[in-house]
Amino acid sequence: MACRFGFSSLFHQVKRNRPFLAFDRIKRWSSSSSSSSSTVFRQRIFDLEKHGIGGLSVEFADLFRSAFATRLFPPDMTDKLGFKHVKGVLLHGPPGTGKTLMASQVGKILDGIEPKFFNAYDLLEESVTVIDLFKDAELKPWSSKKDDSQLHVIILDEIDALYKQRGLTEQIASRIKQSGDDDSKFREQICDGHVLCVRFKRTVSRQLLEKMDAVKPLNNILIIGTTNRKDLIDLELLRPGRFDVQIEISLPDENSRLQILRIHTKNLKRNSFLGRDVSLSELAARTQNYSGAELEAVVNSAVSCALNKLISLHDVEDTERLQENSVKVTRNDFLNAIRKIVPASVDVVESLRPNGMVQGSDQYQEPLHAEAIYPRKKKKNFTRSWIFLLRFVSEKVVIEVLQL
Numbered sequence: 155m156a157c158r159f160g161f162s163s164l165f166h167q168v169k170r171n172r173p174f175l176a177f178d179r180i181k182r183w184s185s186s187s188s189s190s191s192s193t194v195f196r197q198r199i200f201d202l203e204k205h206g207i208g209g210l211s212v213e214f215a216d217l218f219r220s221a222f223a224t225r226l227f228p229p230d231m232t233d234k235l236g237f238k239h240v241k242g243v244l245l246h247g248p249p250g251t252g253k254t255l256m257a258s259q260v261g262k263i264l265d266g267i268e269p270k271f272f273n274a275y276d277l278l279e280e281s282v283t284v285i286d287l288f289k290d291a292e293l294k295p296w297s298s299k300k301d302d303s304q305l306h307v308i309i310l311d312e313i314d315a316l317y318k319q320r321g322l323t324e325q326i327a328s329r330i331k332q333s334g335d336d337d338s339k340f341r342e343q344i345c346d347g348h349v350l351c352v353r354f355k356r357t358v359s360r361q362l363l364e365k366m367d368a369v370k371p372l373n374n375i376l377i378i379g380t381t382n383r384k385d386l387i388d389l390e391l392l393r394p395g396r397f398d399v400q401i402e403i404s405l406p407d408e409n410s411r412l413q414i415l416r417i418h419t420k421n422l423k424r425n426s427f428l429g430r431d432v433s434l435s436e437l438a439a440r441t442q443n444y445s446g447a448e449l450e451a452v453v454n455s456a457v458s459c460a461l462n463k464l465i466s467l468h469d470v471e472d473t474e475r476l477q478e479n480s481v482k483v484t485r486n487d488f489l490n491a492i493r494k495i496v497p498a499s500v501d502v503v504e505s506l507r508p509n510g511m512v513q514g515s516d517q518y519q520e521p522l523h524a525e526a527i528y529p530r531k532k533k534k535n536f537t538r539s540w541i542f543l544l545r546f547v548s549e550k551v552v553i554e555v556l557q558l
């Protein structure tokens with residue numbers, strides 16, 4: 155049955171190395187008339203790299219499998235089954251790994267209405283309201299068409315701004331209030347303002363959850379939230395029926411980095427600005443722990459290096475005489491850029507180091523590395539084997555005695 159809808163082939167074809175998604179049969183299955191049979195995906199083969207997305211084919215496949223596969227089944231069948239489609243997907247992972255990029259490209263894959271894009275701060279700053287988010291999906295004729303209406307995808311970037319765990323901000327406010335007594339009136343005012351903001355935020359986030367719960371009969375809404383702080387998000391948001399599908403977008407592996415570098419050097423290559431000595435595979439190997447955004451920054455920085463060289467060669471006033479074809483971004487420019495741009499993940503580890511959280515100060519390093527861990531483990535095993543041997547021998551002795 156699954157083959158009929160083409161999703162089994164989607165699961166098998168998607169490998170991290172492949173920069174495309176393939177949908178075998180893209181028509182929504184119809185049990186009655188052909189009129190309700192509509193396509194879900196725009197193309198049979200969707201080339202992610204062509205759309206500027208590197209190394210996220212597995213995550214995309216996950217997203218489509220969990221959020222869209224069930225929408226290929228006829229609505230009356232899902233109705234009979236009492237099946238509820240996924241209403242919320244949370245994309246989470248380190249900053250700059252392409253969560254927003256991925257969410258914004260969903261519309262290009264789907265054959266439907268362009269997704270609406272919002273930032274959670276838009277809601278907090280009151281430039282949009284929760285009602286605005288759902289307005290289109292609730293408008294006729296969609297609401298009257300129920301399951302046959304096209305899917306409305308709402309993207310809510312930085313959703314953690316709305317759903318940070320409740321206690322956190324209030325605890326901070328009360329702690330500020332209690333600390334010290336100078337300027338206490340001013341401090342109190344700040345804290346009260348802060349608490350008011352928190353209350354407003356809670357009202358907005360409640361409204362959104364209520365809307366999500368209320369859209370049940372429409373079944374034509376999917377909210378994609380993105381965050382790089384899933385650890386701070388209130389569990390009520392992740393409850394089943396809300397954002398119950400969570401997809402992690404992690405740092406790219408070597409192959410994904412190669413795809414991302416190819417994407418961001420495409421123009422350089424097309425216009426012959428890329429030096430012959432540049433090997434993207436080598437750069438991909440050298441950029442472990444770099445996010446997609448950081449790889450883009452490396453390319454930018456390499457270009458800026460190449461341009462700076464030209465400016466220093468010519469008179470600054472004489473830039474008009476610069477020939478376009480004299481611009482070459484070389485391997486050295488890329489290596490300089492890699493040296494300059496330190497990946498944030500490494501930066502975080504480095505920032506912890508002086509506080510002793512990673513390596514510890516000198517006096518603790520020695521026992522931690524050499525003595526403390528390994529021999530203790532060894533001793534434990536040694537003791538354990540003695541206990542085991544003694545137990546074995548004593549059991550043998552008891553058996554022998556009993557047999558006597």
Ligand SMILES: Nc1ncnc2c1ncn2[C@@H]1O[C@H](COP(=O)(O)OP(=O)(O)OP(=O)(O)O)[C@@H](O)[C@H]1O
Nearest residue numbers: 206207208249250251252253254255382414446447
């Ligand atoms: N996988 C990728 N393929 C190609 N480009 C990427 C990729 N990931 C990131 N980039 C580049 O980095 C830019 C920033 O990425 P994006 O905003 O999607 O990251 P994010 O994960 O949403 O970050 P944050 O959590 O900080 O919002 C993108 O516009 C794109 O140019």
